[in-house]
Amino acid sequence: MNPGGGFTRRGWILFAIVAFVWGITYLFIKEAVQSFTPPAVVAGRTLLGGLILLPFAIRSGALKAAWRHWPWVLAFGLVEMAGPFLLLSHAETQLPSGVTGLLVATVPLFAVIIALLRGDRTVLAPVRLGGLLLGFIGVAIVVAGPGLFPHGQASVFAIGEILLTALLYAIAPFIIVHKLADVPSIGTITLALFAIGLGYLPAALLTQHEVPTIRSTVSLVLLGVICTAVAFIAFFALIREVGPVRAPLFTYINPVVAIVLGAIVLSEPVTPGLLIGFPVILAGCWFAATGGRLRARPPVMPDGSPSAG
Numbered sequence: 001m002n003p004g005g006g007f008t009r010r011g012w013i014l015f016a017i018v019a020f021v022w023g024i025t026y027l028f029i030k031e032a033v034q035s036f037t038p039p040a041v042v043a044g045r046t047l048l049g050g051l052i053l054l055p056f057a058i059r060s061g062a063l064k065a066a067w068r069h070w071p072w073v074l075a076f077g078l079v080e081m082a083g084p085f086l087l088l089s090h091a092e093t094q095l096p097s098g099v100t101g102l103l104v105a106t107v108p109l110f111a112v113i114i115a116l117l118r119g120d121r122t123v124l125a126p127v128r129l130g131g132l133l134l135g136f137i138g139v140a141i142v143v144a145g146p147g148l149f150p151h152g153q154a155s156v157f158a159i160g161e162i163l164l165t166a167l168l169y170a171i172a173p174f175i176i177v178h179k180l181a182d183v184p185s186i187g188t189i190t191l192a193l194f195a196i197g198l199g200y201l202p203a204a205l206l207t208q209h210e211v212p213t214i215r216s217t218v219s220l221v222l223l224g225v226i227c228t229a230v231a232f233i234a235f236f237a238l239i240r241e242v243g244p245v246r247a248p249l250f251t252y253i254n255p256v257v258a259i260v261l262g263a264i265v266l267s268e269p270v271t272p273g274l275l276i277g278f279p280v281i282l283a284g285c286w287f288a289a290t291g292g293r294l295r296a297r298p299p300v301m302p303d304g305s306p307s308a309g
């Protein structure tokens with residue numbers, strides 16, 4: 001892992017893959033919830049993703065290794081999948097997909113707060129604290145932007161769902177790094193996907209009364225294959241490459257993908273509040289998580305010399 005230095009070439013490749021793949025997630029969710037209920041979307045994407053990864057997890061012995069740490073694997077699944085997947089699916093019945101992606105970009109802000117609570121005093125640097133404040137100002141601009149949301153209690157509740165999702169997404173990498181670092185990633189992902197998928201299956205069967213459209217079904221399949229199975233493999237690799245605080249930086253790019261696709265495919269509006277708040281959030285997140293540097297300073301050895309590593 002190279003959490004203290006800048007992104008390696010491998011880190012940037014993983015960063016680009018995760019940013020794009022999870023950027024298109026919001027479009028697929030928006031399409032899927034047109035004829036699938038939120039519990040059906042969660043159950044469908046997790047079970048499909050788990051089925052795709054299962055043969056590889058069994059053949060490598062990773063599933064058996066993950067089972068020995070099942071309490072933390074389950075905790076990861078609850079924080080990274082069970083809560084966020086349902087919250088996102090429900091929120092997108094009220095909000096445009098681009099706005100959803102934008103609000104999820106607050107993940108690094110929460111990651112900085114968590115790092116501070118864990119004793120990382122580097123986040124107390126004035127630049128990072130200023131970035132934290134700037135990021136939340138950007139969120140406020142987006143939420144209050146004229147014409148951005150249909151005004152009503154449902155939309156306000158949906159915004160809260162997305163911000164809770166961002167908090168959960170910020171917690172998950174710390175579980176991976178501190179509790180599941182020695183567990184093969186494919187085993188953790190597969191076991192978590194099946195646990196959450198089977199947990200949501202009864203609710204999916206009880207709530208799904210409408211016959212799904214072909215478009216929603218294709219979107220759900222793409223969610224399971226690309227935005228779940230492939231995305232989680234790349235996400236784990238990214239966390240182990242750059243660390244749990246820097247990894248969520250990919251959420252800065254997600255809104256760009258989500259907003260562009262939402263405008264092109266779904267004809268979603270690009271409003272003044274969105275245009276103003278979006279760059280403010282990106283700037284705040286960047287300064288909060290990195291201090292404004294692409295590469296961190298090299299670690300210092302006990303004798304005061306910079307480390308070669």
